[in-house]
Amino acid sequence: NAGVTQTPKFRVLKTGQSMTLLCAQDMNHEYMYWYRQDPGMGLRLIHYSVGEGTTAKGEVPDGYNVSRLKKQNFLLGLESAAPSQTSVYFCASRPGLTRNSPLHFGNGTRLTVT
Amino acid sequence: GDSVTQMEGPVTLSEEAFLTINCTYTATGYPSLFWYVQYPGEGLQLLLKATKADDKGSNKGFEATYRKETTSFHLEKGSVQVSDSAVYFCAPLSTGNQFYFGTGTSLTVIP
Numbered sequence: 415n416a417g418v419t420q421t422p423k424f425r426v427l428k429t430g431q432s433m434t435l436l437c438a439q440d441m442n443h444e445y446m447y448w449y450r451q452d453p454g455m456g457l458r459l460i461h462y463s464v465g466e467g468t469t470a471k472g473e474v475p476d477g478y479n480v481s482r483l484k485k486q487n488f489l490l491g492l493e494s495a496a497p498s499q500t501s502v503y504f505c506a507s508r509p510g511l512t513r514n515s516p517l518h519f520g521n522g523t524r525l526t527v528t
Numbered sequence: 529g530d531s532v533t534q535m536e537g538p539v540t541l542s543e544e545a546f547l548t549i550n551c552t553y554t555a556t557g558y559p560s561l562f563w564y565v566q567y568p569g570e571g572l573q574l575l576l577k578a579t580k581a582d583d584k585g586s587n588k589g590f591e592a593t594y595r596k597e598t599t600s601f602h603l604e605k606g607s608v609q610v611s612d613s614a615v616y617f618c619a620p621l622s623t624g625n626q627f628y629f630g631t632g633t634s635l636t637v638i639p
Contacts, residue, residue: 418571449629454631455631456534456617456629456630456631456632457572457617457629458629459626459627462626472626504571504572506571506572513560514560514577514579514621516562516564516574516577517564517572517574517627519571519572519573520571521569521570521571522570522571
C-alpha cells in the first residue's frame, strides 16, 4: 500500500519557469491538501480539496494553482516560479467522513528556484 | 483566528532523559489536538491525538493530555532514545476542519 506519493522528489527551476507537482493517494480519501514547509514557520496550507472537482484557498495561495480532476490525484502548479517559492512541499490526505481523522503525508518535494 | 504556539528548539537531550515539549493553542470552539512527528527526509506522521478535555493520547512512550482550562497539549516522554530524534509538531484541528501547525521543535538525543 503506497499511501501518498509525491513526484518529483527534487526540482530546480529558474525564475519565471513553470512546473506541476503531482500527488497521488491510494486510500480513497476525500480530502487532499498542499502545504509548504519553511524553516521556523512550520507548515502553511496553500490549497486544499474536499472532493473531486473542488478546490479552495488556504493560508498562502498566491502564485499557486491546483486541480483535482480525479479523486486520487491533486496537482499543484506554479505558473511563474519566484525565489520566494523555494521550499519543501508536502501533500497530505485524510478521510472526509471521519471528524478526527489524521493527515497522511507524502515524503515531500524539495523545490529550489534560482 | 485559530493559532498554536510551540516551544522553540532545538532541544538536545541525553539518552534516557525526560522530555517535555510545550504547546498552547487559541481556538474558537472545541478543537481536537494532535502531535505529529517528522523523521529526517520524510513527511509528517501522526504520533498521538486527543479529542476532548482530559483525554490522554499516547503512543511509543509519548503522552499528551488535553487541558482545556489552560488550552495546552504538552508532549512528554519519560525516557528518550536516540531513535526519537526528529521534529515534533503540535497541530490543533479546528472546528472548521483545518489543521493549524506549530513551528516544530527539533529534538536530538545523544547516546
